[in-house]
Amino acid sequence: MRLRLPRERPAEPPQGYKLANPVLSEDCGRIGFAGVSIGGAQPYGVLDEARCMYGRRHRCPALRCDCGFYCLHTLAAAQALARVGAHRRAAILEVTVLGAYIRFERGMRYARQRVRVARIGPCGCGLPPEVFVDAGWGRTGWRALAGACKGCAAGRGEVSFEDFVRIGGGRLRVVPGHREARADGAAGGRPAARRVPGPAAEATAMQARLDRLQGQLGRLAGEA
Numbered sequence: 001m002r003l004r005l006p007r008e009r010p011a012e013p014p015q016g017y018k019l020a021n022p023v024l025s026e027d028c029g030r031i032g033f034a035g036v037s038i039g040g041a042q043p044y045g046v047l048d049e050a051r052c053m054y055g056r057r058h059r060c061p062a063l064r065c066d067c068g069f070y071c072l073h074t075l076a077a078a079q080a081l082a083r084v085g086a087h088r089r090a091a092i093l094e095v096t097v098l099g100a101y102i103r104f105e106r107g108m109r110y111a112r113q114r115v116r117v118a119r120i121g122p123c124g125c126g127l128p129p130e131v132f133v134d135a136g137w138g139r140t141g142w143r144a145l146a147g148a149c150k151g152c153a154a155g156r157g158e159v160s161f162e163d164f165v166r167i168g169g170g171r172l173r174v175v176p177g178h179r180e181a182r183a184d185g186a187a188g189g190r191p192a193a194r195r196v197p198g199p200a201a202e203a204t205a206m207q208a209r210l211d212r213l214q215g216q217l218g219r220l221a222g223e224a
């Protein structure tokens, strides 16, 4: 038996959404993003190509591996994932999926991407972010940045959103907050106090599901 995935020929490259932490190189000459799950140790640039995180010499996304970039199909799914405690301050990235990809029910695994929009997570105090501050952790050669309001940022190493975009080559768009700006001019209104337990649980289940689907696909490919 030979497993063949259905081929897609989209007129335009697919779009996707994912969580990542913005990072700045030690010499402040490069920006990037560190993923929040597997692969987070290797930050990627605004336009970048996935490398096998196990050091295997194949192109991502290899069928018998789980390497490659990952994204979700919808902003809503990424927002749900961002409500999980550990990811609350991560950025939600809007990416263009380039090169080969494998489509799952909730997302894709793929070869190359361009980060088009970075929605910066809220300040630790809950206010919308206005600048980046040192998040207090990093990766080899990189320090992680977190969004902060001006009040909380005072006295800490600040990086403006404009500088972040400029260092990244100028084509990236940085948006404060995970949600769309409200068109009704109600910014500053009371935050919604509803508690909805569903989405966070669903997001966690989704990630487990992506992993499981991947495992099934890997086994199928192995039997082929």
Ligand SMILES: [Zn+2]
Pocket: 052, 053, 054, 056, 058, 060, 062, 065, 066, 067, 068
């Ligand atoms: Zn691999």
Ligand SMILES: [Zn+2]
Pocket: 123, 124, 125, 126, 127, 148, 149, 150, 151, 152, 153
């Ligand atoms: Zn604050």
